[in-house]
Amino acid sequence: MKLLPCLRDPQCELLLLRSCMGVAKLLFGLRTCQPHLMEDAVSRFDDGLRKAIEDIVVGGGPFFGDLQWRLASLPMRLGGLGLFSARDVGAYAFVASRAQSWELQDHILRNGGVAGLDPDYQQALERLNVSLPDLDIGGFSNKDTAPSKPQKTLANALFSKIAQGLGEAFDLSPRQKAVFECLKGPHAQEFLTVIPIEGLGQCMSAVEYRTILKYRLMIPMYPEDETCPICRKACMDKYGEHAVHCKELPGFKYRHDWVRDVLGDILRRAGISAKKEAPVNFLTDPMEGRSTLRPADLLVFGWAGGKHACVDLTGVSPLVGLRENGFVAGLAARKAESKKVDKHAKACAENQHVFIPFAFDTFGSLAPEAINFLTRVQQVIHSNCLTPRGQGFVFGRLGFAIQKGLAAQLVARLPSVLM
Structure with a gap:
């Protein structure tokens, strides 16, 4: 062939x-x-x-x-x-x-x-x-x-x-078993069916797409024990887990912002009014030790019963806890979702807002609240779409956005000989 x-x-x-x-x-x-x-x-x-x-x-x-x-x-x-x-x-x-x-x-x-x-x-x-x-x-x-x-x-x-x-x-090694279970998570493979469209950001370079496929197929990409070329602090592992967690740009903050921007564009195209990085006067981070006001990643207007919704995005590695007994695929995203609810849901309710945690992992698997949110967005699009082909648009595009943000992290740390 x-x-x-x-x-x-x-x-x-x-x-x-x-x-x-x-x-x-x-x-x-x-x-x-x-x-x-x-x-x-x-x-x-x-x-x-x-x-x-x-x-x-x-x-x-x-x-x-x-x-x-x-x-x-x-x-x-x-x-x-x-x-x-x-x-x-x-x-x-x-x-x-x-x-x-x-x-x-x-x-x-x-x-x-x-x-x-x-x-x-x-x-x-x-x-x-x-x-x-x-x-x-x-x-x-x-x-x-x-x-x-x-x-x-x-x-x-x-x-x-x-x-x-x-x-x-x-x-299979414990890591390989864990990755395989993560790949079966809800909507983890949606990005594979996305049609390349430059205007929607649904394109990657050849190096980026190959790197994502290697990461998912558990193919070694990095020399072990070499210092990360971005942060210069930690050693690389051959499968790229350090690259996923490295805080230096492009890091998980870059992936978070990319996914937020794509999600905002999806809402706009669905006719749902929303604002990115919207300042609100009640979202605080109690871990800061002081009342630090922070914006909502997305503020969706009139989402439920006329109330606005604060959507808070968080991306995690699904392999957290792999070295511990009882690893469960998807648990990391669900825990992140629960923590977000404990932190912000009460304050939102007291101020007549709805709080929506949007948790996802590096393989594109989504936590339950994120699935519910996207399902409703998809229903809005489907009601305005003349063909059923539009039904997979939301999950596919969002999944591709997660992988594109991850690709930037992985490729930035690749040895030049593999570029």
């Missing part, structure tokens, strides 16, 4: 692979031919797909191994890049297609004397049972008991089994 020579933007290349060069090009053959007849085509296709993804992510560099290929070929809801392997799809496509078209087959062959299961289908069921030994496939032996959406049923079962066995298959 060879990509267009003029297309060297990793974001565009991934979208191209997913939309027109992915497994969909082979899906008709997988659905209409017995799996064993497609083995050679499947192998050739997957070899080409893996080489294409490897070129996009590391550009011929090292560290793209079987683990990275496995992650890339998982569905996005399970923490992958959504670039399906033909071998995975081939495990269930033939059976799903036959089960889905059972009534049509009976209608066409009603006068041909053909009834019951044919040998091809029986053989495909046996092969499927090898891939999914824990799944009761008895229902697929009868048209009256076959599920209404067989392909979705089998795909969910197969990929869930693969995801659950990832730790054993690759002997």
Whole structure:
């Protein structure tokens, strides 16, 4: 598989692979031919797909191994890049297609004397049972008991089994297990579906996008124990966790401001009146030891029952507490949300304002209140949009903004040889 020579933007290349060069090009053959007849085509296709993804992510560099290929070929809801392997799809496509078209087959062959299961289908069921030994496939032996959406049923079962066995298959370290769980967080992969639009800030340089993909696929980027070139105080780690936490610009304050600006623009385009860095006379930080007035990141006018809403953004690393027992993915964002509520909710209520904590982590996963807020914004946009395609605009764009801010932190600390 060879990509267009003029297309060297990793974001565009991934979208191209997913939309027109992915497994969909082979899906008709997988659905209409017995799996064993497609083995050679499947192998050739997957070899080409893996080489294409490897070129996009590391550009011929090292560290793209079987683990990275496995992650890339998982569905996005399970923490992958959504670039399906033909071998995975081939495990269930033939059976799903036959089960889905059972009534049509009976209608066409009603006068041909053909009834019951044919040998091809029986053989495909046996092969499927090898891939999914824990799944009761008895229902697929009868048209009256076959599920209404067989392909979705089998795909969910197969990929869930693969995801659950990832730790054993690759002997993952605690950090790798934690990252994989974080990638499955709510809306963590939304940015992957964003269409590049310069006017909306939905573009990254090739270096930035590759760096984000490396960070998520757990590919080493930095020499260990070298001093951070920005703060000159701490040592770098190979996966970039110091770069995520470094306070020197571009740091998390830069990411916070970028996400705030994009969120403000989303509200403006939705027709929701809001002001960035709006001064209010009651938001204080009790940790300062004195009553220091601070502005709201976003003040949304007339948000709930005529009351204005103070939206307070906070970004955290989801890997906080990784060295402690009982790590739970998404807990860091929920704790940050709770702290914000304890700090500001009462003061807002006393002054006839609504307080909305907007917590997110570096992988783009959102805390519950942030999801509720964006869901309502999305509903406003959808009510004013003539096509359902606008429904994913809010979460996708916000997720891309989080990753773009993170990319600036990571790229600023990369060795010059990797730029």
